Amino acid sequence: MGSDEKSKILIIGATGYLGKFMVKASLSLGHPTYAYVRPIKPSNDSSRLELLKEFEAMGLTIFQGELDEHEKLVAALKQVDVVISTLPIPQLLEQFKIINAIKDAGNIKRFIPSEFGNDPARESTLALFEAIHEDRRKIRRATEAAEIPHTYVCGNTFGSYFVSYLLNPHEERDEVVVYGTGEAKGISLTVILFYLLFLKFFHSDAQ
Incomplete structure (x- = not known):
């Protein structure tokens, strides 16, 4: 690829919390940018449809398909x-x-897989979070076994993502559970939120 030629970038998850920022950043840097999104239907969430229209106006090319549609994904x-x-x-x-x-x-x-969190290769954590780390490790090992050139991006945690996406702070609740012995001299609000968020996530997932 010539030094003046821009990489063609495909973003999967383009309408999600991080995906929409990736789309805007890629386009702003002049890359031909594509998105592979679930099929667009009239019943889709209106805010998602408006976002896709905005992206198209900015120059995004949209491929529609499910991840299960292997041939469509390969063609993209x-x-x-x-x-x-x-x-x-x-x-x-x-x-x-x-x-x-x-x-x-x-x-x-x-290939840049969806990491964007703490590094599962370097961090030890509670069992609740270890399941997430194990999923990330599985994807890493599969990527490496397939000999796909890759980059792992570990940006630690995104407080606003967890608060808005998992915690749903406007919901009423009778009680919350914070793990620990109570002997710690101090604990950051981020850590507390992180624990609460994943407790909520695993509880809802189990149901």
Whole structure:
């Protein structure tokens, strides 16, 4: 690729919390930018439809399809150089489908899986969080086994993402549970929120 030629970037999860920032950043840097999104239907959330219209006006090219539609995903991948996944925590293992499609496409120069959190290779944590880390490790190992050029981005935690996406601070609740012995001399608000958020996530997921 010539020094003046921009990478063609495909973003999966483009309408999510981080995805929309990735789209805007890629476009602002002059990259031909694409998104692979769930099929657009009249019944879709209106705010999502408006966001996609805004992105199209900015120059985004949209491919519609499910991650299960392997041939559609491969066809989209064949038109780009770089794949950025910003799928949320409940969909981390869905990235196996992306990895399989990348292998079949055979042209991707860089894959950035959905990490964007604490580094599972360096951090020890409570069992509640360890399940999330284990999912991330599985995706890393699969990416490496497929010999896909990759970059892991560990940005630690995003407070506003967890508060708005998982905690739902406007909901009323009778009680909350904070883990620990109570002997710590201090604990940051971020840590407290992080624990509360994942307690909520695992509780709702179990149901």
